[in-house]
Amino acid sequence: MKKTYLFYLASLFLWSCASDSENDLVDVTEPSDNITYTINIKPIIDLNCIFCHRDPPINDAPMSLLNFENVKEAIQNRNLIERISKQTGENGAMPLGGPRLPQNLIDLIIQWKDEGFKEGE
Numbered sequence: 778m779k780k781t782y783l784f785y786l787a788s789l790f791l792w793s794c795a796s797d798s799e800n801d802l803v804d805v806t807e808p809s810d811n812i813t814y815t816i817n818i819k820p821i822i823d824l825n826c827i828f829c830h831r832d833p834p835i836n837d838a839p840m841s842l843l844n845f846e847n848v849k850e851a852i853q854n855r856n857l858i859e860r861i862s863k864q865t866g867e868n869g870a871m872p873l874g875g876p877r878l879p880q881n882l883i884d885l886i887i888q889w890k891d892e893g894f895k896e897g898e
């Protein structure tokens with residue numbers, strides 16, 4: 778009796794983990810018509826940019842990219858999209874010293890801009 782119950786709990790737990798990570802994947806890789814900073818953009822910037830563009834920034838990075846306003850401002854006034862669109866190794870390419878972001882992630886950031894910078898939750 779007790780074992781059955783534990784097994785039931787364990788499978789519920791596993792099931793919820795599995796479906797969570799599936800949702801995360803879909804959100805990050807498949808553009809929808811509702812790109813938001815919180816769900817789609819922040820994870821890309823956190824993984825690839827805030828190593829230097831933290832608050833305060835390090836390694837000579839000129840600004841932080843830690844929050845919604847920072848990233849939106851950098852797209853509007855600091856050519857962020859041009860920087861990430863450059864080829865690996867090209868002068869001014871971001872992330873500095875790293876490989877170019879996968880094209881689908883660059884496209885997602887462009888789409889986010891075109892849809893008017895939705896912040897999300």
Ligand code: HEC
Pocket residue numbers: 822825826827828829830836837838839851855856857858860861869871872873874875878
């Ligand atoms: C290894 C450190 C490092 C990483 C990682 C990095 N940057 Fe930078 N970034 C710099 C430095 C240093 C500069 C200043 C030199 C320059 O403008 O090229 C800079 C400049 C910039 C600028 C131009 C700012 C201005 O005022 O002209 C943008 C936009 C930018 N980074 C975006 C990004 C984005 C987006 C990412 C992630 C995809 C990223 N960076 C990752 C170090 C980094």
